[in-house]
Amino acid sequence: MINPQWLRSFTVLAEVGNFTRTANRLGVTQAAISQHIGHLEEQLGPLLIRRSRQMDLTPAGHSLLAYCHELEQAQKRLQLRLSEGEKTKGEVSLITPGSSGLFLYPLLLSLQQAHPELAMRHRFAPNADILQAVLDNHYEMGLVSIKPDSTHLVAEHFAEEPLELIVPAGHNPQSWQDLQQLGFIDHPDGHNMATRLLTRAYPGFRSILDIPTRGFTNQVGLILEPVARGLGFTVLPRYARKAFAHSSAIKVITLEYNTMDSLWLIYRAEWPLSARAKYAVEYLKQQLAAMALV
Amino acid sequence: MINPQWLRSFTVLAEVGNFTRTANRLGVTQAAISQHIGHLEEQLGPLLIRRSRQMDLTPAGHSLLAYCHELEQAQKRLQLRLSEGEKTKGEVSLITPGSSGLFLYPLLLSLQQAHPELAMRHRFAPNADILQAVLDNHYEMGLVSIKPDSTHLVAEHFAEEPLELIVPAGHNPQSWQDLQQLGFIDHPDGHNMATRLLTRAYPGFRSILDIPTRGFTNQVGLILEPVARGLGFTVLPRYARKAFAHSSAIKVITLEYNTMDSLWLIYRAEWPLSARAKYAVEYLKQQLAAMALV
DNA sequence: TGCCCTTGATAAGAATACCTTATGATTAAT
DNA sequence: ATTAATCATAAGGTATTCTTATCAAGGGCA
Structure with missing residues (x-):
């Protein structure tokens, strides 16, 4: 030796x-x-x-x-x-829920375009799978809508947006039965978001399963398309609705209480987030803040 | 650390x-x-x-x-x-006297053609420079016509060929004065070889300087050309004479005693010859043996 | 030639690093 | 609750590495 x-x-x-x-x-x-x-x-x-x-x-x-x-x-x-130095080089791995991930992923790709030595590895998964993937060290970061209680994970507040009840323009539902008539346009986080908003807005509402699903898509840009055409209603975060091009074809129902959609950034507690992951997170936060001003 | x-x-x-x-x-x-x-x-x-x-x-x-x-x-x-394994890859460095080197170099190039990952580095030099270059570790091997007495060098017998007195066809010199009339065709080892052969063949002969030089070339293939044309005589090892194409235009004078031209392969005693150098040496020896049979 | 200085190898002892043995804490399985 | 497996750590034994001292060899100079 x-x-x-x-x-x-x-x-x-x-x-x-x-x-x-x-x-x-x-x-x-x-x-x-x-x-x-x-x-x-x-x-x-x-x-x-x-x-x-x-x-x-x-x-x-x-x-x-x-x-x-x-x-x-x-x-x-x-x-x-x-070293901590390499913030624009190497892999950034992120696992997110469906809808926020679909929204954030194009932003990640823009970042990669600006820094070609970064490599984005992204995957959609439900909350439970996200936690496990980060604990298993398969992904460096995850976004979840429920703050985890684990000594192995750090959870940083990432974003907070009100959820909105979005119906076709000209509709004015007075009860959840009106929404039942309309039908639900589902998406990857559809059930979760709709349940949280509707139980808060309509005291007699019990389950999203009582409402017929009139559509499903996992394309963020397409979720509001059937809504604009009168095919049903949906529930989305404000930033997602604001990104829809044909805003005159949809309507946001004002509710007595806001239901907030929180996102938590999670990563392993045992070691610090890499420089490039931090950089990507800051970039995403900046982009969300810029969109909130629109 | x-x-x-x-x-x-x-x-x-x-x-x-x-x-x-x-x-x-x-x-x-x-x-x-x-x-x-x-x-x-x-x-x-x-x-x-x-x-x-x-x-x-x-x-x-x-x-x-x-x-x-x-x-x-x-x-x-x-x-x-x-390791000893790489016998057909890497550099083979050899330094030789002029005439034997000129003869051997094409053989080395043939070896390189057969094994393109070998690289031949070759140089002509007089005996003293050859010794120094090997001692200085500038060349791994050298060929010399005088066996060195040095603790730093190994000297292996490489080849032994009789030297020949070669005159134009039809000539029959009876004394060195006849050769003086003819004139000497010189080459890089011409003086050395001629001195050794002539002092042995003609008792009254003192120095090659007593004979006018009628030509010089460092191309092995060209040394015997002027001899064939009657321009002078020369002294060469048998293998070099045998390689001449127009043998009918020249004549070898038979002498009472053979003068042998010995070549010694030298390399550093402190470490073994590399596998590829050994391989090259074996190849050269085989080629010389094959030519001896012609 | 003799003397002096420089340089590297080697022996012996001091200092340090690395290994083993022993022990305790933690976890999981029964 | 008990047992077994696993890992961390302390203490002591062993191995390695370092320093000090010495000697041999070579070169330069008077």
């Missing part, structure tokens, strides 16, 4: 060409250097030709010197990987 | 997922493994998440594992460079 200190001594010796000056350079005695080289030669055969004025490397010596340089390069690469 | 044994323990632990089994695998105690990982974590931060059923690598742990694999590859490359 080759001691790295031996290799260090060899490298400097090859450069300096003199045991005594190598020892001074490394802050040890000449005898230590002599021993280091002796150890290396025991294992690898003659590395140096000692001549009175200077020394020459044998072919094996040259090979070992090349190996030392390779080790240095590998170590530099390790330092780089461990 | 990271101890390679620590890295070895980490690599096996990452594979096995359990301190106790890693210890068994490596033939040390569990406490030793625990210490190794502890040392690594001191320097590099958390590498493992200890879970009850198995353990997970942190991102830093993954980076370190990649580093370990890079080190393994570098070590393999070192072993390969130090």
Whole structure:
């Protein structure tokens, strides 16, 4: 087993060409250097030709010197990987619920376009799967709508948007039965959002299953299309509704109480979020804030 | 300074997922493994998440594992460079006298054609320079016509060929004065060879300088051309004469005593000849043997 | 030639690193 | 509650690495 200190001594010796000056350079005695080289030669055969004025490397010596340089390069690469510096390089892995993920993913892709050395790895999943994926270290970050209570996870407040009841323009439902007549346009987080909003808005409402589903899509840009055409109602966060192009074809029902849709960013508590993941999170927050002003 | 044994323990632990089994695998105690990982974590931060059923690598742990694999590859490359295995890859460096070198170089090039990963580095030089170049480790091998007496050099007998006195066809010199009339066709080893042969063949002969030089060339294939045209005589090893195409235009004078031209292969005594150099030497010897049969 | 200085190898002892043994805490299974 | 497995840590034993001291060899200078 080759001691790295031996290799260090060899490298400097090859450069300096003199045991005594190598020892001074490394802050040890000449005898230590002599021993280091002796150890290396025991294992690898003659590395140096000692001549009175200077020394020459044998072919094996040259090979070992090349190996030392390779080790240095590998170590530099390790330092780089461990460093905090690389915020625009490498993989960003994020797992999100369906609807917010569909909305955020194009933003992530814009970030990647701006920094091509970033690689976005994203996946949609329900809340429970998101927690497990982050705990299993399959994804560095996740977004969930329920704050987890786990010592292994950090949960940072990411976004808070009111949920909105969106119906076709000209409709004015007075009860949840009116909505039952209309029908529900579902999406990946449809059930969760609609249940939370409707139980709060209509005291007699029990379950979204009492309302017939009139459509389903997992394309954010398409969820409000059937609503605009009078095919049903849906429940979405405000930022998603604001992104819809034909706002005159839909209507937001004002309710007595707001139902907020919170998103929590989760990551492992045992180690810090990587620089690039932090960078991506800040970028997403900025983009959401910019859209809130529209 | 990271101890390679620590890295070895980490690599096996990452594979096995359990301190106790890693210890068994490596033939040390569990406490030793625990210490190794502890040392690594001191320097590099958390590498493992200890879970009850198995353990997970942190991102830093993954980076370190990649580093370990890079080190393994570098070590393999070192072993390969130090090994005897690479006999048809890499540089073969040879320094020779002019005439034998001119003859041997095309053979070396044929070898390189057969094995394109070999690289021939060749140079012509007089005997003294050849010795120095090998001692200086500028060339791995040299050919000399005088066996050196040096503790730093190994001298192996390489070839032995009679020197021949070659005159134009139809000539029949009876004394060296006849040759003086004819004139000498010189080449890089011309003086050396002619002196040795003529002092042996003609007792009154003193110096090649007593004979006018009628030509000089350093192209082996061209040395005998002026001889064939009657412009002068020359002295060459038999293998060189045999390679001449127009043998009917020249004549070899039979002498009472043979003068042999010995070639010695020299290389450094402190380390063995590389596999590829050995291979090249064997190839050259075979080619010379094959030509001796023609 | 003799003397002096520099340099590297090596022996011996001091200092440090690494390993083993022993122990305790934690977790999971029964 | 008990048992077994696993890991962390303290303490002591062993191995390795370092320093100090010494000697041999070579080169330069008077």
